[in-house]
Structures are given as structure tokens and as C-alpha cells.
Amino acid sequence: MNNRKDKKELFDILDEALDRVLKGEDINSVLAGYPQHADELEPLLRTAVDTRNAASIKPRPEFRQRAALEFQKAIQQMPVKAGPAAEKHPRGIFGWGAAWSAAFAVVLVVLLSGTGVVAAASQAMPDNPLYSVKLATESMQLVFTPSEEGKAELISKFNDRRVAEVVNMAEKGMATEISVLNARMTDNMNRMSGLTEGAVNTIMDEQDSMTMATFNAGNAESVEQNTALKAPVMTTAAAPEETYPPQTPVPAATRTPQATTTTSPASTQSPAPAGTQHVPVVTPTITVELPEPTTTTIIEPPPGASLDRNSQNMHDFKANGDDKWEKLKGHLSEKQIKNLRALLAAYQNASDEMKPSILQTIKIIVQGYGLSYSNSSDIFSLLEAYGIPLDQILN
Amino acid sequence: MQDEQSLVRRAQQLDQAALTQLYEENFDRIYRYIVLKIGDRTEAEDLTQQVFLNALQSIASYKSKGLPFSSWLYRIAHNQIVDHLRKVSRKGSVPLDESLPIPDPAPDMEYEVEMKFEIEEVAMAAKKLTKAQQEVISLRFASELSITECAQVMHKSEGAIKALQHSAIAALRKILSPGQMLAAEVPEVTNE
Numbered sequence: 001m002n003n004r005k006d007k008k009e010l011f012d013i014l015d016e017a018l019d020r021v022l023k024g025e026d027i028n029s030v031l032a033g034y035p036q037h038a039d040e041l042e043p044l045l046r047t048a049v050d051t052r053n054a055a056s057i058k059p060r061p062e063f064r065q066r067a068a069l070e071f072q073k074a075i076q077q078m079p080v081k082a083g084p085a086a087e088k089h090p091r092g093i094f095g096w097g098a099a100w101s102a103a104f105a106v107v108l109v110v111l112l113s114g115t116g117v118v119a120a121a122s123q124a125m126p127d128n129p130l131y132s133v134k135l136a137t138e139s140m141q142l143v144f145t146p147s148e149e150g151k152a153e154l155i156s157k158f159n160d161r162r163v164a165e166v167v168n169m170a171e172k173g174m175a176t177e178i179s180v181l182n183a184r185m186t187d188n189m190n191r192m193s194g195l196t197e198g199a200v201n202t203i204m205d206e207q208d209s210m211t212m213a214t215f216n217a218g219n220a221e222s223v224e225q226n227t228a229l230k231a232p233v234m235t236t237a238a239a240p241e242e243t244y245p246p247q248t249p250v251p252a253a254t255r256t257p258q259a260t261t262t263t264s265p266a267s268t269q270s271p272a273p274a275g276t277q278h279v280p281v282v283t284p285t286i287t288v289e290l291p292e293p294t295t296t297t298i299i300e301p302p303p304g305a306s307l308d309r310n311s312q313n314m315h316d317f318k319a320n321g322d323d324k325w326e327k328l329k330g331h332l333s334e335k336q337i338k339n340l341r342a343l344l345a346a347y348q349n350a351s352d353e354m355k356p357s358i359l360q361t362i363k364i365i366v367q368g369y370g371l372s373y374s375n376s377s378d379i380f381s382l383l384e385a386y387g388i389p390l391d392q393i394l395n
Numbered sequence: 396m397q398d399e400q401s402l403v404r405r406a407q408q409l410d411q412a413a414l415t416q417l418y419e420e421n422f423d424r425i426y427r428y429i430v431l432k433i434g435d436r437t438e439a440e441d442l443t444q445q446v447f448l449n450a451l452q453s454i455a456s457y458k459s460k461g462l463p464f465s466s467w468l469y470r471i472a473h474n475q476i477v478d479h480l481r482k483v484s485r486k487g488s489v490p491l492d493e494s495l496p497i498p499d500p501a502p503d504m505e506y507e508v509e510m511k512f513e514i515e516e517v518a519m520a521a522k523k524l525t526k527a528q529q530e531v532i533s534l535r536f537a538s539e540l541s542i543t544e545c546a547q548v549m550h551k552s553e554g555a556i557k558a559l560q561h562s563a564i565a566a567l568r569k570i571l572s573p574g575q576m577l578a579a580e581v582p583e584v585t586n587e
Contacts, residue, residue, distance in 0.1 A: 011557035014564075015542055022539075044561070047568040048536070054512040055537040059426045059440065067444045071418055074451050078409050176415050 013037055014044060021045050022052060061175075061356040068179040069360075076183075125168045126177045134161075155192045156335055159185055159368075163339040166361045167346040170354045178357040182364055189368030336369040337378060344386045359392065366393050403464050407454050414454075418447055421465055425472050427537035432476050432529065434518030442479055446472045466548040469534070512571060520570040528563035531556060 013034055020030045027045050031038040059067075124130040138158050162185045169177040343365060347358045366379055383390060405413035425446055430439040449471050457467055521529050530549055534540045542560075546553045 007558075008554065011554070011561050014561050015557045018560075043568055044564045047571065048564050050512050050571070051517055051532065051564075051567060052536040052539075054514050054517045055427055055431050057427060057430060057436075057514050059423060059443070063440045064422070067422070067440070067447070068418070070444060071447055071451070072411075072415070074448055075409065075411055075414055078451065176419055180411075180415075 010037065010040070014041060017041055017045060018048055021049055061353055065175060065179060065356045065360060068176045069183060072176075072180050072183055126165055126181065127169075127172065127174065152192050153331075155188050156332060159188050159192075159365075160335060160339060162188070163342055163361070163365070166358065167342055170346045170350050170358050173351065173354060175354055175357045178354075178361065182357070182360050185361065185364050185368065189364060192368075332369055336365060337382070339365050340379065340382055344382060344388075347388070348386060359388070362388070363393050399464055400459060403454075403457065403459065407457065414451065417464060421468050422447070424465070424538040424540075425468055428469065428533045429472055429476060430514055431518055431521060431533045431537040433479065434515050434522075436514075438479065442472070442475050446475055449475070462547050463544060465538075465540075465544070469538070469548050516571065517567075520567055523570050524563055524566050527551075527559050528566060531559045532563050532567065535560060 017030050017034060021027055027042070027049070030045070031042055034041055121130040121134040124134045138154075138161075162181050166178050166181050169175075169181065340362065343358060343362050347355060347362065350358055362383075366383075380390060383393060402413050402416060406417055422443070426439060426443040429442050429446075430436055433439060433442070446468060450468055453471075457464075517532075521532055524532065527549070531545060534545045534548060535542075540548065542553050542556050545551075545556045549556065551559075
């Protein structure tokens, strides 16, 4: 009995001493508190400390970042919790299905427009409660921009914001948030490349249509009609110093599908865990007015343009299409360099733990915009200046 | 616990912020736990990632039962390790506690603390312990859980955990002392 009691006492003493040592107290000063057991305690405490130190390894930053990205992707791919008729589809804003997210976003932004909240949200960082409103506003802007070039312009503007957010999150040491932002930027880049390709094709196709129609018609009236075909161009807004949208509220709604409010069929849903909120399936009554297209421009032939296909004027007129593509490329190139500079500066100032995350963002910016958008030698020079090997970025 | 319950409930609703917070809070600890259990950092990376992906898939069915969320994660990690070790033994790989040279330190030593032992040495030594002793060492020193938390994860009393802690440290001391590496006098016991 005595032995068992003594043993128990020793176990308690060891644990007590161990707790103090593991919290940073000096072993000798701890042992001084247990003179009767010091001889037995000392080797155990030293072994424990050495074991703890050996086990205090950190995951490699590259692995940590990769794992965080995979985890965030997996979250996005989780099926939305809804009624029994729900099909699997990607999660939208607030964890709802994409359709309801879009509807809710419209309600939210319309309700909040004019209150200053939407404007305030435009400045929100990912760790701010209003950040979801910011994303909802961006979604709405995309929905209501009809042209491919307009969408590409918007998405590139959103990428500017994502870069600013990455820089902010890097300062705060929030690597996981950067992984989420990187995933969003990757998606944006994929969408943008499809859109800009479409925009180029649109420019070229419509340019060809105009010239052919002009040749075939061969008269001024046809020229006028055909130039009414809206050959859209990118709005070449100056590379903005601010990366946030103008402080204007979202256009008010005027027309919408009528809808009724329904609740989810509670009887067919399994009960939610205690304390959770039921999210009713609501079809909001909203009215939506499509805003005027923001990126439509009519290309007019130069004054006095000859319809002679061999004329210098017609040659110049056709060359305008090529110019538009060059402007598009130049615009994206400016954004790419600007964003790259901001990220490289952040990379230079970041802690070692944050560097891999920012490096991933740099990779996305370099690869996503495409080296063909910009003077690749500028990119290479910038990377070299900051000591970043090219193969880390291009592979 | 109340805060954690609320967090977990939100996570079960697939709230991204809640899921991310749980991930951040437990990631390093689960990684260290696995590294100490299997002694291979590369494999531990894959297993750690899989633990959280599995947890995400099953989180809807998680029930607290008064235990911390991390104990559920450790259970998932434990099962992942068991599966991994089964596969390794089926492939006929030489177990780590055979007379193999100690693996080279990871190339990213700059991220590690100055230590007397390498993690691989401790992992090899820990394989000479009983399963329960190994578990206590992993939870106490790799994952830095308290006695109370260890007791909850292992479904044992705090007194039992303290006893295991004592015997595990004493055994490790013998194994890790100079000249004793890979020639432990502690008998190999496979039962918990």
C-alpha cells in the first residue's frame, strides 16, 4: 500500500515538475522544490525536455501552404446542405448553393446600397465581417456586365484587390487566408484567359465582318450601318492607384422575375444539430435593372475613309482592331507588373513563414496573366532583383 | 468548451471560417503527433493532409460526447497511422526499429529548433515502448496536450496517464542514453 501511495505521489510530483519545466522554468530551480525526489526526478525531466524539444518540429512552410490550399479547395467542393432535392454543386457565398448565393447577394447589396455599407465593404479585408459583402458586390457586378471584355476588365480589377488583400494578410501573418485568396485568383485567371481570348476573337471577328460588309455594300450607308456593330474594346482605365471600385452604389433594381417565398420542406430534412439555424430556402422578390453596358465602343472609320479595299485608310481602319488587342495586352501587362511589384515588396518584408504563400501568389500573377501579356524581360528582371529564381516561378 | 462547441457547430454547417479555424488550431499538433508515431516526415505530411480531408468529409457526423474536438482528430490520425503501418508491413518494408541508419535530417533544418535528439531518434526509440506509452509521449510532447486532455483522448483516468507518462519517460531515458540506441533493454510489449 505504501509503495503504491509512494508511486502515485511520485507520478504526481513528476507531472507537476514536468509542467513547470515545459512552461520554461529552469530544471534546477524546479528540482529545488522537491529535494527528496531530486535524484530520481532530474534524469526524467531532462529526458522529457529533450524529447519535447525533438518533437517541436514545424511542418515545412511549402507543405503547410499546399495542404491549406487543398483543404480550402475541399471545403469549396463540399455539397451544400439543402433539401432532399438538392444536387451536388459548388458552395456559394455564405455556404449556400450558388443560385441562392447569387439571389441573396442581390438582396443584400440592393438593401445595403446607398447606406454606405457597400462602399465600406469595398475596403474590407478577408478578416473583416464585411468581406463577404465585398465579394457579393463583385459577383453582382460580373453578373450585370454583359460583354466578355467588360468581364475580363472587372476580373482583372478584382485580381488587383486580391493582391492588395494578400499583401495585407501577409503583414498580419495569415497564411491560410492567403491560400484562399490564391485559390480565388487562380480561378479568376482561368476565367480571364477564356474571356480575353473571346474578346480578341470578338474584336477580330467583328472587324472582319465590318470590312467584308463594307466591301460588299460599297456605299456610305452600309459603312454607317456596319460601324454600328459594337466592336467592343477594353476600357483602358489608368492603372489605378486605388484598387477598389468607385464609391457608387450598385444600380437599383427595376425588373425581376416574380417570386414567392417558400420554406424548405422541414419534414423531409433531418433535424439540424441543436443550436444551428435553419436556413430557409427563400426566393426573394427583387427587381433588377441591367445597367448600361460599360465597355461598348463604336469603332468608326476615319473621316473620309475610302471604301477601296486597297486604300491606305481601309488598311489603317483594319489595323485599329490590331491596336485594340495591343491595348488590351498592354492594359493587362501594366496590371501584371504593378501587382508583381507590390507582391515582391511584400515578399521582401515578410517573415520566413509567410514567404511561401506570397511566392505562390507571385507564381499565379506571372503565369496567370501570361508572359506574353507583358515584356517578359521586365518580369525576369524584377524577379532577379528580388532574388527569386525563375524556375521557382515558372514550374 | 462552449466556444469550441459553437465553432464546431458552425463547421458542421460548412462555415469556411470555422473550418479554417479548427484546421489552423490543430494542424501542427496533428503533424507532430504523426511524425513521432511513424518517424518519417514525408509520409507524415501526406497522412496529416489526409486526416483533415477525412475530418472534413465526416464532420457532419461528429458528436462531441463531452470530449474536445481534437480527440476526434487524434482518433482519425491514429486510424490513418494504423492503416499506413499495415500497408508498410504488407509491402515488406523494413520496419523503422530494425538496424537502419538514422535518416538524414530534413533539408529545411532552418525551421527546426536546436535539439539534443533528432525527431527520428525519438520516433525509433518510442517504437520500443508499449502502445499506450507511445501514445502518451506523442500526445504530451508532440501535441503538447495536458494530462486532462490526454486522459480524454485516451479514455483513461488522469492517474493512469500520469503513471504511463512516468514509465514512458523512464523507458525513453534508458533507450536514448548513449550506447543504448537501438539496443533497448525495455522489453517490447505490443498490448496496450
